[in-house]
Amino acid sequence: MNKLLQRQIEKSPANLDALGPEWGPLLAAVSDAYDGFDADRRLIERSLDVSSQELTEINQRLRREIQDRKAAEEQLRHSLSLLAATLDSTADGILVVDRSGTVRGFNKKFISLWRIPESVLASNRDVSLLSFVLDQVQNPQAFAARVQQLYAEPTAESNDLIQFKDGRVFERYSRPQFLAGEIVGRVWSFRDITEQVRTSRRRDELVQQWEEANRQLECVNKELKDFAYVVSHDLKAPLRGIKTLAEWIATDQADRLDDEGQEQLRLLLGRVDRMHALIDGILQYSRVGRVNEEKERVDLGALVPQIVDLLAPPEHIHITIGDELPVIESERTRITQVFQNLLSNAIKYMDKPQGRITVGCREDEECWTFNVSDNGPGIDAKHHERIFQLFQTLVPRDQYESTGIGLTLVKKIVELYGGRIWIESQVGEGCSFYFTLPKAHGEEQHEKLQVGTAG
Numbered sequence: 001m002n003k004l005l006q007r008q009i010e011k012s013p014a015n016l017d018a019l020g021p022e023w024g025p026l027l028a029a030v031s032d033a034y035d036g037f038d039a040d041r042r043l044i045e046r047s048l049d050v051s052s053q054e055l056t057e058i059n060q061r062l063r064r065e066i067q068d069r070k071a072a073e074e075q076l077r078h079s080l081s082l083l084a085a086t087l088d089s090t091a092d093g094i095l096v097v098d099r100s101g102t103v104r105g106f107n108k109k110f111i112s113l114w115r116i117p118e119s120v121l122a123s124n125r126d127v128s129l130l131s132f133v134l135d136q137v138q139n140p141q142a143f144a145a146r147v148q149q150l151y152a153e154p155t156a157e158s159n160d161l162i163q164f165k166d167g168r169v170f171e172r173y174s175r176p177q178f179l180a181g182e183i184v185g186r187v188w189s190f191r192d193i194t195e196q197v198r199t200s201r202r203r204d205e206l207v208q209q210w211e212e213a214n215r216q217l218e219c220v221n222k223e224l225k226d227f228a229y230v231v232s233h234d235l236k237a238p239l240r241g242i243k244t245l246a247e248w249i250a251t252d253q254a255d256r257l258d259d260e261g262q263e264q265l266r267l268l269l270g271r272v273d274r275m276h277a278l279i280d281g282i283l284q285y286s287r288v289g290r291v292n293e294e295k296e297r298v299d300l301g302a303l304v305p306q307i308v309d310l311l312a313p314p315e316h317i318h319i320t321i322g323d324e325l326p327v328i329e330s331e332r333t334r335i336t337q338v339f340q341n342l343l344s345n346a347i348k349y350m351d352k353p354q355g356r357i358t359v360g361c362r363e364d365e366e367c368w369t370f371n372v373s374d375n376g377p378g379i380d381a382k383h384h385e386r387i388f389q390l391f392q393t394l395v396p397r398d399q400y401e402s403t404g405i406g407l408t409l410v411k412k413i414v415e416l417y418g419g420r421i422w423i424e425s426q427v428g429e430g431c432s433f434y435f436t437l438p439k440a441h442g443e444e445q446h447e448k449l450q451v452g453t454a455g
Contacts, residue, residue, distance in 0.1 A: 098185035317355035
């Protein structure tokens with residue numbers, strides 16, 4: 001008998017033994033019902049346990065999916081924010097339109113470039129935008145036709161320029177928008193290149209002006225060259241006649257001339273020679289920068305001693321050449337003129353019984369710095385700029401024959417090569433002329449040549 005039924009009967013005031021045998025089948029049936037109920041209850045409890053476990057697992061999966069979705073949504077919001085910030089900070093105005101003509105997106109730059117009001121943007125249709133911007137461009141018909149052509153050819157890309165009535169110029173680029181391999185719309189980008197176009201046009205104008213100036217300069221140079229040679233010939237011819245006549249008078253009439261007459265003839269001959277030198281100096285000055293000589297490797301360690309020998313300094317003047325003069329890329333005639341003029345001036349104006357002149361060089365990263373120094377009379381600081389001006393001399397020409405062109409010629413040559421020249425001096429203690437010559441591109445490091453002393 002079922003234990004639960006038995007406990008209930010035992011609690012009953014009736015005696016189980018007092019019941020007749022006819023209660024046996026009934027009690028057996030009730031006991032079986034109790035046993036069946038217990039079996040069903042245990043089955044239900046097991047089913048509930050299984051369902052609860054499944055629900056717990058499902059709930060856990062849902063929680064994970066919700067968390068993953070929240071993370072994905074947060075990442076998507078971050079990406080969209082970054083994309084929006086990128087689009088708003090770009091120099092291009094961006095417009096996105098779908099296949100139906102609906103505006104799907106744009107950035108702030110697009111609005112500012114095209115100066116589109118809020119009322120036009122509110123329509124969210126490309127036709128509204130198009131009708132508004134047509135009033136701004138120079139050729140609205142061509143602009144609209146190009147837009148319609150691109151809409152008719154969804155796969156086409158385009159890159160062209162838009163001219164505005166107010167002078168602005170935009171670069172327009174358009175390409176299809178793809179989604180899952182299908183074309184869903186079109187992306188337009190616009191960039192304001194007005195300043196670049198103006199700069200390019202100005203550059204073209206300057207190039208044309210430069211070419212025209214070069215043509216005019218060539219004509220002027222040719223005229224100057226022809227004029228220089230004509231003037232040289234026309235001036236030198238009478239000078240030669242004057243000099244010949246003066247020399248003939250000085251020789252044939254020497255016994256008839258007193259000391260004053262002899263002095264006047266000497267001055268005449270000196271001034272004829274000065275005029276001749278002046279004409280040659282002007283010709284040399286006019287050729288600098290106009291007549292180009294082939295550049296070559298010039299060994300200054302060998303050239304400078306040759307210049308000193310040609311100048312033949314007096315015995316009381318001692319010239320020392322530094323032991324490290326470089327090999328440079330230069331026009332031989334031009335660099336010879338530079339050193340020759342500087343050295344001849346140092347020799348000419350030397351006022352010391354024992355004259356000392358030195359030639360040196362210092363190498364810098366970008367250039368050579370040369371110096372020609374002497375212990376002569378020196379030059380007052382107030383004349384340091386003046387001495388480089390054309391025809392300027394510091395002493396009377398009758399005392400020292402000078403054309404006033406030499407230092408001007410030196411300055412012009414040095415500056416033509418991209419260098420500069422200056423002087424450092426104290427009156428009575430000599431002076432030093434310094435000048436720089438930039439190193440030629442790819443020029444090898446200087447060759448150290450041991451040069452002796454000339455003098």
